[in-house]
Amino acid sequence: MIKFFLMVNKQGQTRLSRYYEHVDINKRTMLEAEVIKNCLSRSKDQCSFIEYKDFKLVYRQYAALFIVIGINETENEMAVYELIHNFVEVLDKYFSRVSELDVSFSASEIHL
Amino acid sequence: MPAPIRLRELIRTIRTARTQAEEREMIQKECAAIRSSFREEDNTYRCRNVAKLLYMHMLGYPAHFGQLECLKLIASQKFTDKRIGYLGAMLLLDERQDVHLLMTNCIKNDLNHSTQYVQGLALCTLGCMGSSEMCRDLAGEVEKLLKTSNSYLRKKAALCAVHVIRKVPELMEMFLPATKNLLNEKNHGVLHTSVVLLTEMCERSPDMLAHFRKVRQLSSSQLVPQLVRILKNLIMSGYSPEHDVSGISDPFLQVRILRLLRILGRNDDDSSEAMNDILAQVATNTETSKNVGNAILYETVLTIMDIKSESGLRVLAINILGRFLLNNDKNIRYVALTSLLKTVQTDHNAVQRHRSTIVDCLKDLDVSIKRRAMELSFALVNGNNVRGMMKELLYFLDSCEPEFKADCASGIFLAAEKYAPSKRWHIDTIMRVLTTAGSYVRDDAVPNLIQLITNSVEMHAYTVQRLYKAILGDYSQQPLVQVASWCIGEYGDLLVSGQCEEEEPIQVTEDEVLDILESVLISNMSASVTRGYALTAIMKLSTRFTCTVNRIKKVVSIYGSSIDVELQQRAVEYNALFKKYDHMRPALLERMPVMEKVTTNGPTEIVQTNGETEPAVLETKPPPSGLQPASQANDLLDLLGGSDITPVIPTAPTNKPASAGGELLDLLGDLNLTGSPVSAPAPQIAQPPFLLDGLSSQPLFNDIAAGIPSITAYNKNGLKIDFTFERSNTNPSVTVITIQASNSTELDMTDFVFQAAVPKTFQLQLLSPSSSVIPAFNSGTITQVIKVLNPQKQQLRMRIKLTYNHKGSAMQDLAEVNNFPPQSWQ
Numbered sequence: 001m002i003k004f005f006l007m008v009n010k011q012g013q014t015r016l017s018r019y020y021e022h023v024d025i026n027k028r029t030m031l032e033a034e035v036i037k038n039c040l041s042r043s044k045d046q047c048s049f050i051e052y053k054d055f056k057l058v059y060r061q062y063a064a065l066f067i068v069i070g071i072n073e074t075e076n077e078m079a080v081y082e083l084i085h086n087f088v089e090v091l092d093k094y095f096s097r098v099s100e101l102d103v104s105f106s107a108s109e110i111h112l
Numbered sequence: 113m114p115a116p117i118r119l120r121e122l123i124r125t126i127r128t129a130r131t132q133a134e135e136r137e138m139i140q141k142e143c144a145a146i147r148s149s150f151r152e153e154d155n156t157y158r159c160r161n162v163a164k165l166l167y168m169h170m171l172g173y174p175a176h177f178g179q180l181e182c183l184k185l186i187a188s189q190k191f192t193d194k195r196i197g198y199l200g201a202m203l204l205l206d207e208r209q210d211v212h213l214l215m216t217n218c219i220k221n222d223l224n225h226s227t228q229y230v231q232g233l234a235l236c237t238l239g240c241m242g243s244s245e246m247c248r249d250l251a252g253e254v255e256k257l258l259k260t261s262n263s264y265l266r267k268k269a270a271l272c273a274v275h276v277i278r279k280v281p282e283l284m285e286m287f288l289p290a291t292k293n294l295l296n297e298k299n300h301g302v303l304h305t306s307v308v309l310l311t312e313m314c315e316r317s318p319d320m321l322a323h324f325r326k327v328r329q330l331s332s333s334q335l336v337p338q339l340v341r342i343l344k345n346l347i348m349s350g351y352s353p354e355h356d357v358s359g360i361s362d363p364f365l366q367v368r369i370l371r372l373l374r375i376l377g378r379n380d381d382d383s384s385e386a387m388n389d390i391l392a393q394v395a396t397n398t399e400t401s402k403n404v405g406n407a408i409l410y411e412t413v414l415t416i417m418d419i420k421s422e423s424g425l426r427v428l429a430i431n432i433l434g435r436f437l438l439n440n441d442k443n444i445r446y447v448a449l450t451s452l453l454k455t456v457q458t459d460h461n462a463v464q465r466h467r468s469t470i471v472d473c474l475k476d477l478d479v480s481i482k483r484r485a486m487e488l489s490f491a492l493v494n495g496n497n498v499r500g501m502m503k504e505l506l507y508f509l510d511s512c513e514p515e516f517k518a519d520c521a522s523g524i525f526l527a528a529e530k531y532a533p534s535k536r537w538h539i540d541t542i543m544r545v546l547t548t549a550g551s552y553v554r555d556d557a558v559p560n561l562i563q564l565i566t567n568s569v570e571m572h573a574y575t576v577q578r579l580y581k582a583i584l585g586d587y588s589q590q591p592l593v594q595v596a597s598w599c600i601g602e603y604g605d606l607l608v609s610g611q612c613e614e615e616e617p618i619q620v621t622e623d624e625v626l627d628i629l630e631s632v633l634i635s636n637m638s639a640s641v642t643r644g645y646a647l648t649a650i651m652k653l654s655t656r657f658t659c660t661v662n663r664i665k666k667v668v669s670i671y672g673s674s675i676d677v678e679l680q681q682r683a684v685e686y687n688a689l690f691k692k693y694d695h696m697r698p699a700l701l702e703r704m705p706v707m708e709k710v711t712t713n714g715p716t717e718i719v720q721t722n723g724e725t726e727p728a729v730l731e732t733k734p735p736p737s738g739l740q741p742a743s744q745a746n747d748l749l750d751l752l753g754g755s756d757i758t759p760v761i762p763t764a765p766t767n768k769p770a771s772a773g774g775e776l777l778d779l780l781g782d783l784n785l786t787g788s789p790v791s792a793p794a795p796q797i798a799q800p801p802f803l804l805d806g807l808s809s810q811p812l813f814n815d816i817a818a819g820i821p822s823i824t825a826y827n828k829n830g831l832k833i834d835f836t837f838e839r840s841n842t843n844p845s846v847t848v849i850t851i852q853a854s855n856s857t858e859l860d861m862t863d864f865v866f867q868a869a870v871p872k873t874f875q876l877q878l879l880s881p882s883s884s885v886i887p888a889f890n891s892g893t894i895t896q897v898i899k900v901l902n903p904q905k906q907q908l909r910m911r912i913k914l915t916y917n918h919k920g921s922a923m924q925d926l927a928e929v930n931n932f933p934p935q936s937w938q
Contacts, residue, residue: 014170014171014172016170017170028172029172047442047443047445047446047478047480047481048442048443049443049446049447049480050480051480076367076371076407076410076411076414077443077447078403078406078407078410078443078444078447079363079364079367079407079411081403081407081443082363082364082403082404082407083364086364
């Protein structure tokens with residue numbers, strides 16, 4: 001099951017966040033900061049799946065933006081990895097060559 | 113009031129903020145503006161304001177004041193308003209707020225709206241955050257929408273149904289008839305969501321699962337063949353631009369169907385048979401050059417492993433995993449290692465074939481892969497490959513990150529224990545681990561190793577020689593030093609006499625040995641426990657060495673005034689051994705016999721053999737420490753026999769681990785005297801009251817007076833407290849009372865606290881209890897020691913207060929104890 005979906009840039013600013021389980025609002029920022037720290041400390045040729053607390057993070061980097069999905073054990077990690085890419089391609093089509101600015105400015109549209 | 117700024121401008125302004133404080137300021141200003149605008153009930157700009165609010169919420173600022181506004185937006189007729197309103201509801205509201213119930217009516221109306229997009233919005237929101245009450249109310253509508261022909265709505269309705277089922281499992285039957293036709297759709301979206309719905313139903317309820325599996329009258333409505341057919345179409349069909357991802361059509365749907373097949377086929381032969389062909393087909397036909405293909409193969413492998421597939425298929429699956437391992441992409445290797453870990457239990461032999469690849473993965477740079485490879489390697493070790501595997505694992509231990517070392521060391525110990533081909537190899541391996549990762553080794557490794565060494569009698573000389581050489585250079589790794597000092601203490605004579613068959617014997621003199629032990633004692637790097645080991649070892653050598661006894665005496669007496677309580681106690685006792693009990697010394701310090709193996713790690717298990725305790729007890733920490741040395745000492749009394757020898761009673765310090773008393777007891781317990789047991793008064797040995805600060809000069813030995821009868825101080829509500837007494841002949845005004853609390857009800861009593869008060873002429877000291885839980889049915893007791901100083905020899909009286917939790921409620925009781933026997937205070 002997907003727990004959350006985040007798009008965070010390298011400086012730690014959240015561009016889009018969607019939580020599928022209830023998480024307190026002050027804990028959210030902490031969670032996002034920790035998650036992005038974990039992703040930033042990985043090098044290019046390291047695995048895209050990180051074990052974090054009791055779930056897994058699947059992340060993918062596109063330029064300066066990290067897309068991170070938190071999943072639990074029942075999900076197929078590789079399928080989620082593909083899902084991230086599919087999502088980015090859809091955004092690309094919608095915004096025609098999407099960039100981080102587009103994401104920040106049209107967060108509400110992306111949500112739906 | 114000027115028009116509120118648009119969302120874009122807000123975002124732009126926030127981006128210009130340089131610091132967190134600036135950003136907060138801007139946000140607060142904007143929040144204030146939004147709040148005043150809400151108060152004005154302005155319809156036109158509400159939508160914009162809520163959108164801004166949502167943005168700020170995403171950044172992490174509180175936005176709860178916007179919830180009602182979202183409701184108002186939902187109720188409006190404009191589509192843009194509804195859109196933002198529902199989005200806000202999804203993000204800001206959840207079950208915990210009461211406001212969400214107000215939405216129910218709105219959603220109901222919107223579910224029947226003429227525009228499908230509005231219906232879609234409502235379904236989305238309901239599926240996202242609907243509470244159980246809302247779901248119950250609106251389930252009927254959702255079910256109706258599940259049957260429409262509009263595929264846009266159908267797929268959303270299916271997902272909404274999933275959420276409803278999660279919240280209110282009883283409604284599952286309602287959706288059952290609708291699912292019959294779901295799989296007949298052509299639209300992939302609907303197919304996908306219906307598969308999700310079916311998966312959810314099967315996972316939640318075994319009845320549903322059985323229902324879907326069984327053979328129905330019309331063969332076309334069987335679930336498994338339907339799924340198989342769909343999957344086949346997906347693979348076989350040509351290029352379809354709508355659903356294509358890097359050359360494979362709709363991999364997401366394929367993966368979902370495979371997962372559903374897995375659930376259906378688990379533990380069920382018929383379904384598994386029906387799936388075998390299609391699984392084989394998927395496994396062989398899918399392209400593996402891209403990640404997509406690998407994702408599908410991964411899911412296939414998982415499915416094959418879970419269902420009752422035939423062996424040919426399983427071998428195919430493991431070969432696929434083997435191929436994954438050789439792939440360059442890290443993700444794939446990670447995934448392969450994870451699945452191999454799951455399958456290694458069932459298909460051990462097949463996985464063995466890939467052992468060398470797995471061992472290579474240990475050298476990978478990536479942390480996640482290394483961890484997986486390590487776990488898998490431990491699972492693969494068996495009697496045949498243990499030597500080779502151990503070599504690789506030891507090499508890994510050398511070079512891995514600190515976070516792995518503890519796990520790796522424990523794993524190596526376990527594997528070595530199970531599969532060691534020879535004792536010498538075993539000892540070598542453990543020594544290697546101790547020297548490379550000494551400080552990360554778990555505490556109970558030391559006693560286990562000591563026990564192993566005593567068991568391998570023929571290896572004593574070799575072991576002690578190697579250990580001596582190991583700590584010659586460096587004595588900073590505590591477990592290694594502890595084991596080494598213990599061995600040198602025991603087998604020092606073998607070391608000095610230089611009789612080792614296995615290795616080149618080294619020439620060591622007694623002085624050199626003492627040198628090294630003394631440097632351990634002096635060094636700042638040694639922990640208190642290690643120093644204790646060293647001192648005891650030096651003492652033992654006094655019987656084994658012949659020409660350096662005086663030196664040993666000197667060392668021991670120096671430490672009689674050490675600041676460390678532990679060392680001081682030992683040193684003083686050993687000193688006394690030299691002075692008053694020299695005739696007992698050789699017998700006391702004899703070599704240890706072979707110890708029985710303890711297979712548990714629990715601190716509370718004490719296996720008594722002739723009053724010796726297993727080394728496992730030595731390293732355990734309190735709470736039961738108070739109880740253990742006491743009961744060991746009891747056996748001790750039995751062994752020493754004869755009432756004219758005042759026994760050496762080791763005092764068990766309350767705050768230190770039981771190793772101190774335990775160690776001494778090991779020496780004392782070595783006696784095989786069969787004297788008649790002393791009429792031991794009470795089973796518990798009193799704690800001498802003077803071992804409070806280490807600088808006291810009072811004698812350590814406590815003389816046990818003849819038996820004082822014990823009393824039952826309190827017996828109510830199933831709680832019984834017994835007092836047993838000891839008095840000391842050397843200090844007659846001190847009475848030591850040991851209380852034992854037991855519980856005869858059928859529920860445990862927790863958080864038990866015992867407090868006592870005495871009249872003013874007395875002084876009272878309560879030591880810490882053995883634990884705070886009294887188990888039920890008298891299966892265990894709490895022990896606590898009370899010392900009462902009674903200089904005026906007045907009649908002993910005491911008031912006690914008990915607090916504990918029983919049957920979920922806190923209980924408290926006060927009582928007075930008046931029935932003290934006269935011998936306890938006269």
